[in-house]
Amino acid sequence: MKNTFYLLMLFIGIAITGCEPMEDIHDDIDEKISNIQAAEQYTLQEEDYEFLDLPEDQYEFDTEDEARELIPVLLSEVYPALGENSSVNVTFNVFDSIRVEEYMVTADDYPSEDYFSGLDDIQDFLDVKFPRAEEGKFVGLTYNTVANEESFTFNDSHFNFVVEELEDIYPAQTGNMNQHGNFERREGNNAYWSNEMILEAINIVLLENQEGVEGQKYNVSYDIYNGNPGTESMTVQFNGNAYVSVGGTAYELTTDDYDLVGAELSETYSGPAGNTAQYHSFDVGEGSDNFWSMDMLLEAFNIALMENYPDAVDGDKFELTYDVYSGGVSTRVQALVLENGSYVVDTEAAVSTIEVTNVFALTNGTWAMPITLEEDDYTEMGQSYPNFDDEEELAYKLSTFLEPQFPYAVEGFMVPVAFDFYNGTSTNTAYGIFVFEDGEFNYVPKVAERSLQFGNNGTEWVPDNTIRYTLSGSDYGIIASVLEDQYPTQVGSMEQYNNFDRREGNSAFWSDEMLVEAMQALLNEIAPDAEVGQPYVLTFDIYNGTNTTESLSLIKDESGAWVVPSDEDEE
Structure with missing residues (x-):
């Protein structure tokens, strides 16, 4: 498309050497055409996306990887005359999922x-x-x-698995279990399962069925026979190697419990009690008119446990799960013990924590987890698979999905959503925001303009090897550890805000030279084994009166240092 000039010059050459045989002339033309070198800039147009057979009216790539794969096909069409060592910097649109x-x-x-x-x-x-x-x-x-304590209930397949694994160790017990599908709990019976034996069975089942997150607790329920059919439960915790029995009786407040608390404390705490009965949670946001202090919560816990466990005696322990509200609903667990007829905080109970x-x-001014779609949600929206593969489709279906969930949404109300998106090769979790406007939820898609360099290796067009890296929270910590003594004010600001202050005249200002030092420190840590000539483009957060980003290019030179590329490096 852009080769008129090159062809014109070739044909002028033909006229000058007109006495050569025509076959030689054609061979010479072909050779010269294939060896033309150039450095070009090219921006994809609508017809280019159509040429690449992207979905109708889609004028952006789903991912940058898709652009890397398809753009060489286009370059062969646009620049058929360019040969080895030619380069083209291509600008294109890509769907920019939320970072x-x-x-x-x-x-x-x-x-x-x-x-x-x-x-x-x-x-x-x-x-x-x-x-x-x-x-x-x-x-x-x-x-x-x-x-959070999770519930786990033995089913027939779990009992069968225990039988298979333990029949050589406990033949009488597993034989009885195989026949009746429960644990025999009558002491003196030859098929009796002790607590220790049940814990052994629980380990077999949970290690097979759960991921084994250290610190995670499970309240495991199972069928028993103690003269009459019944159920028991045991609270266990994974210690990194096995599940061990811990804590007291696990109990989670029900809607009936919240209603009971609301009724019993309606005169004492009218606002908080009414709020709890209505929303089935405790408002723990300080400053709220419906705030529940710990002393008030203990009163509520006593009401619920006294109702559900009237025969409890001093010393009995419970692990109570309940919902709280503080800008959003979350779950808490409180260890309690019955002392002198009242439930108090069990100060001896160890708090179980996990890393998540x-x-x-x-x-809407508040940090909260996005709505995450479950498999049933995709089915409800008519999806054949638990994901989306078309942006327009997800915009329409999710808008319809959200409307009944937020019937009182006001203009400008925002809902963050997490969903799975199939890009043609793999399914990944993506994030989006829907804003309530003019009576409906509208998807806020993001299409970003990107550029990639492509080079001709003599056979085909290939992307260059530049690594594009976006700094995250831990990267700023790496930079701080190297430069905190040299630039204490700047590093202090960077650590606090996770960005670089670019306001000239400000005491925390990072100059261009200082940013180069910062990125050199980072690359020395995260890419110590990079090969000579490896280029990086690092994108980082800045503050220049507004939150935005900047990018800096560095390349590893022959001495092993990271330097700003020269014009020669960039050719």
Whole structure:
């Protein structure tokens, strides 16, 4: 398409050498055409996306990897005359799924104990750590939290598995279990299962069926026979190697319990009690008119446990699971013990914590986890598979899906959503935001303009080997550890806000030269074995009066140092 000039010059050459045989002339033309070298800039147009057989009216790539795969096909069509060592810098559109900034919470980040006890702790932390965050920011947070106790119930397949695994060790017990599908609990019976033997069976089943997250607790229920059919439960915790019996009786408050608490305390705490009865949770947001203090919560816990366990005696322990509200609903677990006829906090109970990673989004002024679609949700929306593969389809179906879930949404209300998206080769979790406008939820897609360099190796067009790297929370910590003595003010600001202050005249200002030092420190840590000539483009958060990003290119030279590329390097 752009070779008129090259062909014109070739034909002028033909006229000058007109006495050569025509066959030689044609061979010479072909050779010269195939050896033309050039450095070009090219921006994809609508017809180019159509040429590549993308879905109708889709004028962007789903991923940058898709662009890397398809653009060489286009370049062969656009530049048939360009040969080895030619290069083209191609600008194109790509669907830019929301970037999730990763951050691992350190020991210094926790308010007191080395874990977050609930959503309110997490929200407080995110407000402090990202004070300049704008609406729509997503953070992938890795942190320690109280392990919510999960329920697990033995079914027939679990009993059968126990029989298979233990029949040589406990033939009488497993024979009886194989016949009746329960644990024999009559002491003196030759098929009797002791607590220790049941724990052994629980380990066999849970190790087969669960991931084994250290610190995770399970309340395991199973059928028994003690003269009459019945059920028992045992609370166990994974210690990294096996499940061990822990804690007291596990109990989770039901809607009836919240209604009972609301009725019993309606005169004493009219606002909080009414709120709990209505929403089936306890409002623990300080400053709220419906705030529940720990003393008030203990009164509520006593009402519920006295109702459900009237025969409990002093010394009996419980692990109570309940819902709280503080800008969002989350679950807490409280260890309790019955002393002198009243339930009090069991101070001897060890808090069980696990490390988890969850994504939080800042929308409507509050940090909360996005709505995550389950497999049934995709089925409800008419999807054949539990994912989407078309942006327009997901925009329409998710908008319809959200409307009944937020019947009182007001203009501008934002909902963050996590969904699975199939890009043609793999399924990945993606994130989006829907905004309520003009009576419906509208998807806020993001299409970004990107550029990639392609080179001709003499046979085909191939992407260059530049690695594009976006800094995350831990990367700023690496830079801080290297430069904190040299630039204490700048590093202090960077650690607090996870960005570089680019306001000239500000005491925390990072100059271009300082940014080069910062990126050199980072690459020395994350890419120490990179080969000579390896280029990087690093994208990092800055603050210049607004939150945005900048990018810096570095390349590893022959001495092993990371340097700003020269014009020669970039050719």
